[in-house]
Amino acid sequence: MIIATLCGMGFGTSMMLKLFIDDILKAEGIKAETSPWDLGTFKGNKADIVVAPIDMEPHLRDYPAKIVLIKNLVDKAEIKEKILKAIRELS
């Protein structure tokens, strides 16, 4: 499974999200590849789940993956609940 995190430039917000998700996956014993993406290049990439800040929703409307939108990017509980739900729905 590939989980991508998305932000405008691919090394700030998306990197923070990736680090939180890596911790969650490790704690839950879930194996997945996580990768930070930027808005300029992500459309050529493939992922099963894309995790993004809520205000990026317009960029993701037609993207063929499960989309997870996060309001508070430093709220581990929100990220954990939403990412685990998405993983469950895919498996």
Add this chain to the structure above:
Amino acid sequence: MHLEDLLIKNTIRAKLPLHTRDEIIQKAGELLMEADAIEPRYIQAMKKVLDELGPYCVIAPGIALLHARPEDGVKRACLSLQTLQDPVNFGHSTNDPVDLVFTLGAKDKKGHIEALAELAGFLSEEKFLQTARSFENSLTLQKEIFEYITTRK
């Protein structure tokens, strides 16, 4: 590189009377310029990023993380912090208004990651946010923030 290496102490300022997004970016940029961490053009680049990509830089309720790209004039990896006297709207759908502003300058896509992970961890702690928001005096805030991040990991 740890958070205390990335965060430039003298750029930490408390309760600044800034009223618009552009005033905030300008001030944050000037503080990083005084520390010789960025070139002047980085300020314009940050404004352009916000115009183009929207207000997703408001990463959590009240917290903005501003930055542009390494090639936009970053001289060394750096982070600044300002708190605002009155919260300012950035146009975010759920996290406005902003009263904590972090400004990042990255030298490349990797060098700042450890420090960023530490920052993300602190921002998820209510106690850290309380510390950042509670001081009126910049020197006190500088001291308290550095004490917090160097003793609590």
